[in-house]
Amino acid sequence: MYSDKVMDHFRNPRNVGEITEPDGVGMAGNPVCGDMMELFINVDEEERIEEIKFRTFGCGAAIAVSSILTEMVVGLKIEEALKIDNKQIADELGGLPPVKMHCSMLGREALEKAVEDYRKKKMATAGV
Amino acid sequence: MYSDKVMDHFRNPRNVGEITEPDGVGMAGNPVCGDMMELFINVDEEERIEEIKFRTFGCGAAIAVSSILTEMVVGLKIEEALKIDNKQIADELGGLPPVKMHCSMLGREALEKAVEDYRKKKMATAGV
Amino acid sequence: MRRVYLDHSATTPVRPEVLEAMLPYLKENFGNASSIHSFGQDARRAVEEAREKTAQAIGADPKEIVFTSGGTESDNLAIRGVALAKEKKGRHIITSAVEHHAVLDTCEQLEKQGFTVTRVGVDADGIVDPAEVESALRDDTILITIMHANNEVGSIQPIAEISRLAREREITFHVDAVQSLGKIPVKVDELGIDLVSLSGHKIYGPKGTGALYIRKGTKFKPLFHGGGQERKLRPGTENVPGIVAFGRAVELAVHELPEEARRLEVLRDRLMDGLLQRISELKVNGSRIKRLPHNVNVSVIYVEGESLILCLDMEGIAVSSGSACTSGSLEPSHVLRAMGIAHEVAHGSLRMTLGRDNTTEDVDYVLEKVPAIVERLRSMSPLYGHREGETVVVQ
Amino acid sequence: MRRVYLDHSATTPVRPEVLEAMLPYLKENFGNASSIHSFGQDARRAVEEAREKTAQAIGADPKEIVFTSGGTESDNLAIRGVALAKEKKGRHIITSAVEHHAVLDTCEQLEKQGFTVTRVGVDADGIVDPAEVESALRDDTILITIMHANNEVGSIQPIAEISRLAREREITFHVDAVQSLGKIPVKVDELGIDLVSLSGHKIYGPKGTGALYIRKGTKFKPLFHGGGQERKLRPGTENVPGIVAFGRAVELAVHELPEEARRLEVLRDRLMDGLLQRISELKVNGSRIKRLPHNVNVSVIYVEGESLILCLDMEGIAVSSGSACTSGSLEPSHVLRAMGIAHEVAHGSLRMTLGRDNTTEDVDYVLEKVPAIVERLRSMSPLYGHREGETVVVQ
Numbered sequence A, B: 001m002y003s004d005k006v007m008d009h010f011r012n013p014r015n016v017g018e019i020t021e022p023d024g025v026g027m028a029g030n031p032v033c034g035d036m037m038e039l040f041i042n043v044d045e046e047e048r049i050e051e052i053k054f055r056t057f058g059c060g061a062a063i064a065v066s067s068i069l070t071e072m073v074v075g076l077k078i079e080e081a082l083k084i085d086n087k088q089i090a091d092e093l094g095g096l097p098p099v100k101m102h103c104s105m106l107g108r109e110a111l112e113k114a115v116e117d118y119r120k121k122k123m124a125t126a127g128v
Numbered sequence C, D: 001m002r003r004v005y006l007d008h009s010a011t012t013p014v015r016p017e018v019l020e021a022m023l024p025y026l027k028e029n030f031g032n033a034s035s036i037h038s039f040g041q042d043a044r045r046a047v048e049e050a051r052e053k054t055a056q057a058i059g060a061d062p063k064e065i066v067f068t069s070g071g072t073e074s075d076n077l078a079i080r081g082v083a084l085a086k087e088k089k090g091r092h093i094i095t096s097a098v099e100h101h102a103v104l105d106t107c108e109q110l111e112k113q114g115f116t117v118t119r120v121g122v123d124a125d126g127i128v129d130p131a132e133v134e135s136a137l138r139d140d141t142i143l144i145t146i147m148h149a150n151n152e153v154g155s156i157q158p159i160a161e162i163s164r165l166a167r168e169r170e171i172t173f174h175v176d177a178v179q180s181l182g183k184i185p186v187k188v189d190e191l192g193i194d195l196v197s198l199s200g201h202k203i204y205g206p207k208g209t210g211a212l213y214i215r216k217g218t219k220f221k222p223l224f225h226g227g228g229q230e231r232k233l234r235p236g237t238e239n240v241p242g243i244v245a246f247g248r249a250v251e252l253a254v255h256e257l258p259e260e261a262r263r264l265e266v267l268r269d270r271l272m273d274g275l276l277q278r279i280s281e282l283k284v285n286g287s288r289i290k291r292l293p294h295n296v297n298v299s300v301i302y303v304e305g306e307s308l309i310l311c312l313d314m315e316g317i318a319v320s321s322g323s324a325c326t327s328g329s330l331e332p333s334h335v336l337r338a339m340g341i342a343h344e345v346a347h348g349s350l351r352m353t354l355g356r357d358n359t360t361e362d363v364d365y366v367l368e369k370v371p372a373i374v375e376r377l378r379s380m381s382p383l384y385g386h387r388e389g390e391t392v393v394v395q
């Protein structure tokens, strides 16, 4: 069902956990639908994603997507990171079963939300 | 499919052949329907069936029915012989598959025809 | 690595006695049961013997047994067969909300063709209330189809009581006994039922085998047309090895039922109680009393079922889940939903179904492995309280 | 006693390679292909591999293969599936008079539901004339269903020519290739066909297995409803061992076809010519050229087929007949009748179908035994001339 890469990321998910005082937090999905992801990011001065952590409730694909996404975006500038689309995430995982493609959206959405949160916070700080 | 008794009579049919100058000959069935029986009888003074022979074109059941019928009626008076019905023939064979019950009629009919022929011939002789 | 298969409601291995019974019919006794020669007659005899065994196991007459390619075909054949034969009398069908998809989807298909279907609900334990069936009855009700025992939560339905309602009104009653056969008694007269679906691969017979019991006198139309096999009710060259295997499997399952059911119940309770002791926030799904002897179904709160299955699989433990993600849909199991279980709880459901080969050691191995897996997945879950006082309430 | 099985068109034994391929899936690899755990995933992989093998053997895409319980189901599924999906476009179906009952009876059933069916005839060799198909075409023709090769007389139909007619008019074309698979090439693009029925037990696979090829884009409705297996086209727990066996059987049959067909042709001609030399008043049924390589069909005048079968069986020789008496009906084979063969000749028909295990010695054994049996039965027959000048003419 799943590629070896998916199973690797499911077995040993990278960057699981939380950042205590993150620059941005994003949440996507919800438990009613069966998957939910929480993404924490820290961003440096150049808006490069310095640190990233996630927590996910969901199936194997949801967890693998979360894990690989963190690997794909860490070190990238926010703008570059946001250019990564679902298909790239799925490809990076060696493909996902058709019925699981929706999981790849979850990662994208959580990242967008985290960036949004970061920008909001930054605006608030700037405003101070 | 067939009982042991049917197979025995099919394998070793009794009284196959013809009587050269029979007292009566009867024919039942026809090749279009897939079975046909020719029955030859010789009858003694007391109208007892002294000798009986058959030839049959037909399936295993048709041949077994012909064979057992000859055994069942030989030595019987004509009237008694005619009392034997299809069911008795089938029972004597240890039963016939439902789809083959029609074969038991074949024997009865050939016997009736042979008796008819015998009576006709007798009347003709008597008339001389 | 130890391998513990706990998914016997999904399928079972073919047991050695059954394999032994069927092998000759794959090899030297390979005749077509419709052939007249001795290869064929040997096959015919074997098929009829299997029919007798099957009939005897459920208290039926051999003439009332039709062999099929499995439970799904039996359900389709039964429901369409009766509906289309009786449609002049009426077009209303009653079923339950927790049936297998083979029943639900067939009913849905009939709805598209102009039939009306009432789906009675179940209580929190997954059990149908006969009174609800009674109030669903209409003058044009021609068929009731309710399963004997549920494949997910193992709940056992009050078939005999529903049967009384059907009998009084001459409504045909079909029962899907795919999961109950060999686990609890399935006797057509005691249950008072007209059609029963059976499947081989749930009782240590081969996949692709099954049967439908059709009570004498039941109005019926076949689904396939062709050679006259199975008295025209199910044409097609008889699957002789499959039929022989099915007959032997049914015979063994029913023969061993009393003892094996008792053994399984002990294992089941050890597993269920052991999980409850070791894992917090665990919810039992289904009745603890009216339950198949081999079925454990729990929801692990804050965790999703598919990831549980995958983690358990890494430890050699095979289980299943009613999570949406196991089927690729967004909706979790219709059975758990019909029982009123919240989506987020249904997503975390875990079904463990025990079988002949399972031992106390297997159960203890599972009890040893599951807690750490749950702990690990929960620690990854945003729903589980990581900071004090922050547990997200999902119940 | 020597046993010579000459009824390979009725069924075949499972060959050792196929049995070997399927056994693990009955035993240790017994998972349900829909399960997520590794037992399930192993099964899934095996099913998809078998699908690839099947597709490759007939030049199709794996997505175009649906596994079924056999040829009868495939025929029913194909014909009803297309008819019900296209009925808004038209309700006219063309078939031939010599189809298998799985096709004929399904068409007849559709007739009862308001479809119109034209049955084109065949010539004395049992072959359909494409021109006759052409003149049967109507504006509302939605489906043509013609078999690739006939199961009784082995006649091969001009499928590619009929296909051209269907293509021009966008009529769906279904071909029953149950008898041709492994005997002559069955390539969906070369033949230009949209659906193809296949059966496992005719090609040394197990009974109860088969497949339907459905060309991409074909309008189609399933026959069963239930779990989503086989992309909803054929739900039901996959018969994993059966599917694996089927895939292997197809692969081997098609791989070995060129050599095996040549070998069988030699045996076939030795048998047919040998019979003609040894038995007077023997009639060959079917074409001697457009004929399956393993099929011998002759009528023994003055003798009935079932008694021939029984007598041959006593000598260990297994054959079949198109006699009415083999089926319990009064009408002999509809195939022989459609070829214009008189009832009384049809009743004496004998089909001998050769297979992998048959040798020249087998053929010679049969040639040694048959004449005496025929002589004995003829001597018992009232139709055969016993007194001079009295032969009843039956032709």
Ligand SMILES: Cc1ncc(COP(=O)(O)O)c(C=O)c1O
Binding pocket: C009, C069, C070, C071, C072, C073, C075, C100, C102, C147, C149, C150, C151, C176, C178, C179, C199, C200, C201, C208, C210, D235, D236, D237
């Ligand atoms: C209750 C129930 N009915 C029907 C079926 C379908 O049976 P099969 O798998 O033999 O098609 C199953 C199993 O999948 C089942 O659990």
Ligand SMILES: Cc1ncc(COP(=O)(O)O)c(C=O)c1O
Binding pocket: C235, C236, C237, D009, D069, D070, D071, D072, D073, D075, D100, D102, D147, D149, D150, D151, D176, D178, D179, D199, D200, D201, D208, D210
């Ligand atoms: C031409 C043809 N079509 C269909 C079938 C039916 O296939 P099955 O025996 O697998 O049901 C047969 C064999 O019986 C056949 O010879």
